[in-house]
Amino acid sequence: MSQDMNHEAIPLVQRQDVVFFASLLRGLEGSIYPLLQEAKVPADLYSSENNYNYLPENTVKNLIQTLGEKLERQEFILLVSSACKNIYIPGFIRRLTQKSSLRAALDEFAAQLKSNVTHTKVYTQFTGGRWWLVREKEGIDEAWFTHAELFSVIFICELLSALTANRWCPKQVGIQSADDKMFSTLPQLTRSQFFTGRSVTAFSIDESLMTAPVSHPYISTEVHVAGRPSHDCFLSTFKLAIQPYLSMGKLPIKMAAKILHLNVRTLQRRLAKEQVQYGVVIEEMVLEQTLDLLKCPSLKITSIAIRMGYSDAAHFTRAFKRQMSMTPSQYRQQFN
Known part of the structure; x- marks a missing residue:
């Protein structure tokens, strides 16, 4: 586990990300408001009156778990794949400016991800004679973890496919979950070799792709400086996490x-x-x-x-x- 993650600080997620995950519930039968309440999402999430930018990451974990429990596996995969491809990933790509290589674009993406989710770490690494995109996340024994890892795998597959014009096809994939059945059904991973029970989630990337220039119409030509909360102490993250719940x-x-x-x-x-x-x-x-x-x-x-x-x-x-x-x-x- 990386040493730069503070275990005392409250894990945070940007409000816009909670809105995205909450929107995925709209396809379910019945009212989504009881589900949002159960997930500890503040009632004024969609209101513009309260100016808060971060919520506890638990809200997203709860929403993913709810979605995973309410949908069949393939329904979950199809819904998340479509939402990531058409909504979530374009938002990240529009903030990218690095086009010189896939590695540069992924490193820039990893940096901007830190401002969205403070306790998830993504990075590129060269080890074992090949390049990898690695995701570190704690909580494998928690109820939400398997569906959260599945979401992350879907997200990264769609991101790498978008940045390589669908040329990326990993030879090896490492997952933290013990069972690879639900992961091996993803279109980009049907020919991949899986390693289960790993300490991180990791995707192999051919060096030819890693060093090749990136061409995507959404990549910006402007430099964006992402705002990031101070998450090196418990008090600062506690205030950010609890602020949305003080409306009453x-x-x-x-x-x-x-x-x-x-x-x-x-x-x-x-x-x-x-x-x-x-x-x-x-x-x-x-x-x-x-x-x-x-x-x-x-x-x-x-x-x-x-x-x-x-x-x-x-x-x-x-x-x-x-x-x-x-x-x-x-x-x-x-x-x-």
Whole structure:
């Protein structure tokens, strides 16, 4: 396992990626909202009112597991392949600028992936006399892992096919799962030799392809600098992960622990290592969000109070005055 992955930090995923995975549920029968709720996806995911960019990676894991459980294997493969090919992968390719070689393009892709998913690592490597595209991911014993690895294999197959004009055909594939049956049915992998139970997921790539220039109409000519959260400490990632769930005010620690797939004592211990307490951090985050809302003159103070979890404006005003030494109305007047 790589040494640069911080095991204390909360794994994060970009909001746009959660939207993509949630959209895959729309093909299922019935309403998707109970499924989103079960996956711990915030109710305002599709709302433009709340400006958060990251969610806990558990939301994506839960969505993939739900999708895998609701669909037959081939239905899952067909749905994911189509969505990756037509929606997800073009978004990544449009941010690529490296055309000199497949390796350069893949290295650039790996760098931009870090801004989307903080605890998944993808990289190129030359070992055993051949080139590989490698994916590192922990959690093989978790319920979501097999379908998540299948999704990743489908994604990488479609990505490599797109970047090589369908010329890529791997001779060898390593997977972390113990069974290769569902993987060997993928069109790009029908002639591949599989190695199961590996520590990483890996795809062999011929050197002739790896060093060849890449030509794809979606590759940009502009340089994009991807924003990336600081994920080298627990507190910073905790704040990013929990922010989307504060739309209804102060979040009980039991609920926060459940969302982050931690037990309460672990959450308290990790925050204590950062010399902070859960209640204090949440109160500060709620206050910061409240201050932002008060800067919007079109929002009534009563509406803000309800939105932040207070039973009425009076309770909200007392709590706000205790923290800011002024009323919400007085604070708002500073911006008029």
